[in-house]
Every structure is written in C-alpha cells, then in structure tokens.
Amino acid sequence: MEMAGADDSRTPTTASSRAVARLRAHRLLLAVAAMVAGAAILVYDVPMAGAAAGLLILAGAVAFGLGGAPHRPPDRPARTSGTTPVWPDTGMKLVVDVIEDPCFITDGTGIVRYQNHAAGERFGMARPGDPLSFKLRVPELLAALERVGRGGDVEAVRFAERVPTERAWLARVAGVRVGRREGRARTDFILVRLHDETEMMRVERMRVDFIANASHELRTPLASLTGFVETLLGPARNDEVNRERFLKIMLEQAGRMARLIDDLLSLSRIEMKAHLRPETSVDMAQVVGQVIDMLGPLAEETGARVVRTLAPVDHRVRGDRDELIQVTTNLVENALKYGRDGGRVDITLTAEKGPDGAEGRLLTVRDDGPGIAPEHLPRLTERFYRVDADQSRRRKGTGLGLAIVKHIVARHRGRLSIRSTPGEGASFSIWLESAPAAAAGAGSAVRPGPAVDLSLDRH
Numbered sequence: 235m236e237m238a239g240a241d242d243s244r245t246p247t248t249a250s251s252r253a254v255a256r257l258r259a260h261r262l263l264l265a266v267a268a269m270v271a272g273a274a275i276l277v278y279d280v281p282m283a284g285a286a287a288g289l290l291i292l293a294g295a296v297a298f299g300l301g302g303a304p305h306r307p308p309d310r311p312a313r314t315s316g317t318t319p320v321w322p323d324t325g326m327k328l329v330v331d332v333i334e335d336p337c338f339i340t341d342g343t344g345i346v347r348y349q350n351h352a353a354g355e356r357f358g359m360a361r362p363g364d365p366l367s368f369k370l371r372v373p374e375l376l377a378a379l380e381r382v383g384r385g386g387d388v389e390a391v392r393f394a395e396r397v398p399t400e401r402a403w404l405a406r407v408a409g410v411r412v413g414r415r416e417g418r419a420r421t422d423f424i425l426v427r428l429h430d431e432t433e434m435m436r437v438e439r440m441r442v443d444f445i446a447n448a449s450h451e452l453r454t455p456l457a458s459l460t461g462f463v464e465t466l467l468g469p470a471r472n473d474e475v476n477r478e479r480f481l482k483i484m485l486e487q488a489g490r491m492a493r494l495i496d497d498l499l500s501l502s503r504i505e506m507k508a509h510l511r512p513e514t515s516v517d518m519a520q521v522v523g524q525v526i527d528m529l530g531p532l533a534e535e536t537g538a539r540v541v542r543t544l545a546p547v548d549h550r551v552r553g554d555r556d557e558l559i560q561v562t563t564n565l566v567e568n569a570l571k572y573g574r575d576g577g578r579v580d581i582t583l584t585a586e587k588g589p590d591g592a593e594g595r596l597l598t599v600r601d602d603g604p605g606i607a608p609e610h611l612p613r614l615t616e617r618f619y620r621v622d623a624d625q626s627r628r629r630k631g632t633g634l635g636l637a638i639v640k641h642i643v644a645r646h647r648g649r650l651s652i653r654s655t656p657g658e659g660a661s662f663s664i665w666l667e668s669a670p671a672a673a674a675g676a677g678s679a680v681r682p683g684p685a686v687d688l689s690l691d692r693h
C-alpha cells in the first residue's frame with residue numbers, strides 16, 4: 235500500500251453558516267466516494283494501482299477530515315489547523331478497517347494510534363500510548379518505521395515470527411502527511427500493513443524441493459545410461475557377452491525415466507484441471523474388474539491372492555473413468571508390491587454416506603503385508619516420499635503414485651484414508667460421491683442380506 239502526501243486546504247471562514255454546511259455535505263459525499271474507490275482498488279489488488287489508490291484514499295481522507303469535522307467525537311482532541319494532527323482521520327480508519335491484512339496506524343514517532351480488526355486478532359490490542367515495538371519486536375521493522383517517520387520513502391520489510399507458530403510476514407511501511415509540510419520534522423502518520431506470506435513461502439519451498447527431487451530422480455538413470463554408452467563405445471566395444479547385459483540394464487533405466495516422466499505429466503495434467511470436478515458417471519465395479527485383469531501378471535509374479543467383495547448396489551460414482559482406473563491401479567499395485575509375497579489382497583466396494591450425508595461408495599484395498607509405521611502415514615502422499623526408496627525402485631516405483639491418488643481424489647471431492655498396523659498390513663480407502671442415478675436408485679438396488687463375496691481369485 236502506498237500513500238502520497240497532499241496539501242491541506244482551508245475551510246472558508248467568511249461564508250454564511252448555511253453555505254458552510256452545504257459545502258461540508260458536498261465534501262463529505264466526495265470524500266466517501268474517493269475513499270470507497272481507493273479502497274476498492276486496494277481490496278481487489280488492481281496491479282500497479284497502489285499509488286492511485288493511495289492518492290484517492292488520501293484525497294478522501296483529507297476531504298473527509300474537513301467536511302466531517304463536526305462529526306468528530308467529543309473525546310478526541312481537535313486538530314490544531316496547520317500543525318501535527320493528533321488522531322488519524324476517520325477516513326483513514328475506515329480504509330484500514332476494510333483491509334483484511336493486519337494494519338497499524340502510528341504517529342510519526344511510532345506510537346500506535348489505531349489498529350484494524352485483523353491486527354487486533356493477530357497481535358492483540360495495543361494500549362493507548364504504546365509504541366508499535368510493544369507489539370512487533372522486529373529491529374528491521376522498527377528501523378524502517380523510524381526512517382519513514384523522518385520523511386523516508388515507503389519501505390518493505392520481510393520478517394519471520396517463531397511463536398506461537400512459524401509465520402512469514404511482509405510489512406509495508408508508508409508515511410502519510412495530512413497537513414502542510416513546512417516546519418515538520420516527522421510525517422503525521424505511519425501506516426504499517428502486514429501481509430502473511432507463510433502459505434506463499436510454503437508453496438515456494440515445495441516447488442523448489444519438487445524441482446530438485448524430480449531432477450535428481452531423472453539424473454540417476456540418465457547417469458547410468460551415459461555410463462553404459464561410454465563403456466560400450468570404449469572398453470566393452472568388442473565384449474559380446476557383456477554387451478547384451480549392458481543393453482538390458484540400459485533399457486531398464488530408460489524405462490525408469492519414461493515411468494517418471496509419465497507420472498510427472500499425469501500429476502501436472504491433474505493439477506491443471508484441479509478446480510474442475512469430473513461429472514461423468516463411472517461404474518466402480520467395472521473399474522475394479524478391469525484393474526484386476528490388468529494387474530493379473532503382477533499378482534501372478536508375487537503369488538498374491540486377489541479377493542474382490544462388492545456390496546450388491548449400483549456402484550456408479552461421479553468421476554473420470556481414466557483417473558479412477560489410475561487410482562485403483564496405484565492402490566492395488568502398491569498392495570501387491572509392498573504386501574506379502576504369496577499373501578492376500580482384498581478389494582472391497584461398499585455403500586457409505588459422506589460427511590455431509592451424501593450418498594457414496596467406498597473402495598478399500600487391504601493387504602496383509604508388513605504395513606507402514608505410523609510416522610510415515612501422514613507423509614505417504616507427498617511427492618517422491620517412500621518408506622524404503624531402494625525397495626520402491628526395485629519394484630519400479632517412482633514415489634509419485636500416492637501423490638497422484640491424492641490429487642485425483644481431491645479433484646473428485648472425495649476422501650482418502652490410510653490405516654496400518656505394522657505387521658498386520660495396510661488399508662487404503664477412497665470415498666467417492668455416487669452418480670445421481672446410482673444415488674437415486676440406491677434403495678431399490680440394495681438386495682437384503684449380507685454383502686456378496688464374489689471372491690474372484692486370480693489363481
């Protein structure tokens with residue numbers, strides 16, 4: 235927020251009291267209009283319009299101060315015309331009241347004269363006469379306050395708060411001159427606006443970490459590929475036996491890079507349409523059937539028994555078929571890869587109401603493998619997070635599967651829950667809202683009796 239200084243103008247003293255009253259009324263109207271326009275520009279953050287907003291607000295504030303003089307509450311000292319005003323204008327207060335960021339107005343020496351609601355909520359109320367340093371013990375900010383108080387330009391100061399929680403703030407400190415400049419060492423008021431940048435910094439850190447991780451994941455197979463190409467061109471040029479072995483490893487590494495790129499592209503595609511909720515009707519019973527067929531070879535490899543149990547209801551949900559196949563594949567593949575060799579993987583579909591009472595379906599994939607220690611559970615859906623990176627790589631994992639699952643479920647406005655007791659396996663559940671037709675017909679579709687165990691074993 236920027237504010238520019240403006241010169242005061244005088245109230246006519248020779249006009250009749252009626253004329254004065256009319257003039258004040260007009261000024262008041264003009265002032266309110268200017269301030270509302272200025273506030274609107276600020277609130278909607280029109281780019282490059284900070285200065286214009288500041289001018290409008292200030293013009294409004296000055297006019298308001300003149301036109302609104304008779305409305306000043308009696309407990310406030312009257313402004314001594316031409317010298318330093320003691321209280322911020324009502325207009326200035328109105329403006330900071332509509333700003334969502336915490337704002338303080340101090341006098342030129344840093345004594346708090348006003349604070350908006352957000353500042354009160356975030357930093358507590360300052361007592362009359364307290365300096366801002368009682369609320370914000372940030373040396374850089376207080377130094378900026380001092381410079382601005384002495385007539386310096388607008389300043390921006392970034393600082394971090396450690397207690398009660400870690401927060402990143404950007405403080406903008408702007409001087410406001412209300413009356414004539416002559417003979418005044420200090421600005422009349424200082425506006426300190428604090429913008430919470432914690433979330434922005436977190437997203438930025440995530441972005442940087444993500445790029446570093448993705449580059450590292452791509453670099454490793456690339457380095458291996460380059461190494462083998464060099465070997466094949468050099469020392470192993472005529473080594474018939476090793477050539478084939480090396481070429482196989484190279485193919486594997488190229489496959490790893492391709493999987494990673496596929497998963498990265500998947501993630502970015504899902505993220506791009508994150509705000510668009512899929513609307514088509516997808517039969518989850520069919521999806522489960524298709525995934526079981528697709529993963530047949532993997533189940534065979536690990537010797538696991540895949541058991542499917544479907545409640546006898548219509549399993550159509552609101553969703554995107556390809557994405558729901560991707561979700562189900564990721565979960566069943568994980569259960570097969572990280573579960574017990576020769577163990578059992580249960581896939582169940584049941585009817586369950588959502589938190590707001592909406593009709594829905596719950597897909598649960600459960601294995602009887604070693605499970606996951608509790609400290610890993612909250613981080614499993616982070617990109618590239620693996621409990622055991624070597625095991626994941628050996629099993630052709632990218633560390634992105636559950637991140638993709640989380641994003642798809644979020645786009646579907648569904649819920650993902652993970653449960654595990656170490657030594658007793660892991661269970662991943664996804665709730666999805668029923669398609670309107672399935673929800674409407676749910677009652678008639680349900681046959682009495684227990685859930686039917688279709689138990690389609692792979693073996």
Ligand SMILES: Nc1ncnc2c1ncn2[C@@H]1O[C@H](COP(=O)(O)OP(=O)(O)O)[C@@H](O)[C@H]1O
Pocket residue numbers: 564568569572573601603604605606614619620621622626627630631632633634635636637660
């Ligand atoms: N059913 C499971 N049992 C035990 N650990 C699991 C299971 N599913 C996922 N994990 C752990 O979560 C990690 C992340 O899974 P995921 O995001 O699908 O990545 P990836 O399978 O590519 O490694 C896996 O590396 C594994 O350590």
Ligand SMILES: [Mg+2]
Pocket residue numbers: 564567568631632633635636
């Ligand atoms: Mg996986």
